[in-house]
Amino acid sequence: MIAPSATGTASPEIEFWFEFGSNYSYLSVMRIEDLARRHGVRVVWKPFLFGPVLHALGFESSPFLIQKEKGAYVWQDMIRQCSKYGLRWTQPTDFPRRCVLPVRVALLGAGESWIGAFCRAVMELNFVHDRDIDSREALVPVLTGIGLPAADILDQAESGPVKGRLRAQTDEARQRGIFGVPTFFVGPEMFWGNDRLDDAMLVAAGGKI
Amino acid sequence: MIAPSATGTASPEIEFWFEFGSNYSYLSVMRIEDLARRHGVRVVWKPFLFGPVLHALGFESSPFLIQKEKGAYVWQDMIRQCSKYGLRWTQPTDFPRRCVLPVRVALLGAGESWIGAFCRAVMELNFVHDRDIDSREALVPVLTGIGLPAADILDQAESGPVKGRLRAQTDEARQRGIFGVPTFFVGPEMFWGNDRLDDAMLVAAGGKI
Numbered sequence: 001m002i003a004p005s006a007t008g009t010a011s012p013e014i015e016f017w018f019e020f021g022s023n024y025s026y027l028s029v030m031r032i033e034d035l036a037r038r039h040g041v042r043v044v045w046k047p048f049l050f051g052p053v054l055h056a057l058g059f060e061s062s063p064f065l066i067q068k069e070k071g072a073y074v075w076q077d078m079i080r081q082c083s084k085y086g087l088r089w090t091q092p093t094d095f096p097r098r099c100v101l102p103v104r105v106a107l108l109g110a111g112e113s114w115i116g117a118f119c120r121a122v123m124e125l126n127f128v129h130d131r132d133i134d135s136r137e138a139l140v141p142v143l144t145g146i147g148l149p150a151a152d153i154l155d156q157a158e159s160g161p162v163k164g165r166l167r168a169q170t171d172e173a174r175q176r177g178i179f180g181v182p183t184f185f186v187g188p189e190m191f192w193g194n195d196r197l198d199d200a201m202l203v204a205a206g207g208k209i
Numbered sequence: 210m211i212a213p214s215a216t217g218t219a220s221p222e223i224e225f226w227f228e229f230g231s232n233y234s235y236l237s238v239m240r241i242e243d244l245a246r247r248h249g250v251r252v253v254w255k256p257f258l259f260g261p262v263l264h265a266l267g268f269e270s271s272p273f274l275i276q277k278e279k280g281a282y283v284w285q286d287m288i289r290q291c292s293k294y295g296l297r298w299t300q301p302t303d304f305p306r307r308c309v310l311p312v313r314v315a316l317l318g319a320g321e322s323w324i325g326a327f328c329r330a331v332m333e334l335n336f337v338h339d340r341d342i343d344s345r346e347a348l349v350p351v352l353t354g355i356g357l358p359a360a361d362i363l364d365q366a367e368s369g370p371v372k373g374r375l376r377a378q379t380d381e382a383r384q385r386g387i388f389g390v391p392t393f394f395v396g397p398e399m400f401w402g403n404d405r406l407d408d409a410m411l412v413a414a415g416g417k418i
Binding site for chain 2: 057067069070072073076077080083084177178179180189190191192193195196199209
């Protein structure tokens with residue numbers, strides 16, 4: 001049984017590995033800040049590119065595209081899951097969407113107070129409004145909408161150092177054994193999938209399974 | 210939001226497609242009868258052989274064996290899931306275990322009152338006691354233990370008609386688009402994985418997602 005224990009760390013945290021093209025990451029991006037607040041847990045945002053990790057694992061594309069039975073199911077599942085969590089949902093006409101630029105922006109913002117709002121807005125662009133997310137044109141209104149200097153942030157996001165950080169973060173994902181998104185870590189313990197977010201959060205808050 | 214609706218059918222039921230070699234089927238086999246009783250839902254037991262379905266989908270073996278990162282994760286996940294559900298757990302030394310004979314027995318018993326007890330006992334042999342499940346020697350004590358005439362049942366299970374029924378049931382699994390186990394159907398609606406058992410049961414009981 002999972003029950004809260006008395007031995008939480010002083011500053012409990014959960015690592016959240018995700019990318020903007022992933023539909024199950026959409027569910028977790030929309031849920032995680034509220035859940036973390038209720039549990040007194042800090043979210044460490046770890047945006048990365050899942051494509052290169054998939055390639056390294058031997059997949060040429062999303063398993064949802066390669067395995068058509070699973071792919072067909074996933075869109076049915078998303079309708080029900082979004083309904084369960086009270087989230088809006090539109091099946092994207094382009095899947096999985098390229099998301100290099102928003103992932104770079106998220107890398108920049110990972111320690112900032114706006115990271116949650118930014119990630120939710122990008123996810124809604126993709127999975128509610130069915131729009132491109134990988135261009136300055138797409139991201140200027142998102143950044144402006146949360147009160148940020150869009151041009152400055154996008155210039156920084158496209159700079160060499162941020163590109164290097166993204167490569168390093170994606171390499172780290174592979175080295176840590178990530179094989180799907182979203183993935184959560186609480187210390188060394190891996191939890192895969194939005195279906196494990198609640199368990200992971202409980203463990204992060206000092207709970208025992 | 211999922212909420213019970215007033216429009217349940219007169220005789221709500223859930224189809225439960227599973228096999229004894231599957232570790233996530235273990236979780237659902239142990240949970241489903243109690244859950245169904247609380248929801249007033251009848252379980253329609255649909256044992257089949259997942260191997261031929263996997264082959265037809267282009268896999269040579271369990272994805273947990275082919276994809277070693279996912280495989281390593283699954284055993285960690287099982288420890289936590291079993292703890293959460295209050296189930297015992299031993300990682301099998303032989304995975305996925307052959308299970309043709311117990312699946313045939315389960316086909317015979319699918320409409321009988323002993324089906325739940327039989328399936329739970331076979332699952333515990335595999336995932337608690339780490340023992341072979343695909344022989345008369347393994348199954349005689351299981352059947353005797355629940356008060357059944359073991360030899361008679363095993364003779365029937367090995368008869369031609371039951372073999373034919375198993376082939377037909379496995380073909381049906383493929384035709385219905387099953388790509389993983391366990392899978393639940395409520396009418397035409399598919400739910401994949403033990404993680405969806407609660408949702409499926411709610412829908413079976415007349416709930417709306």
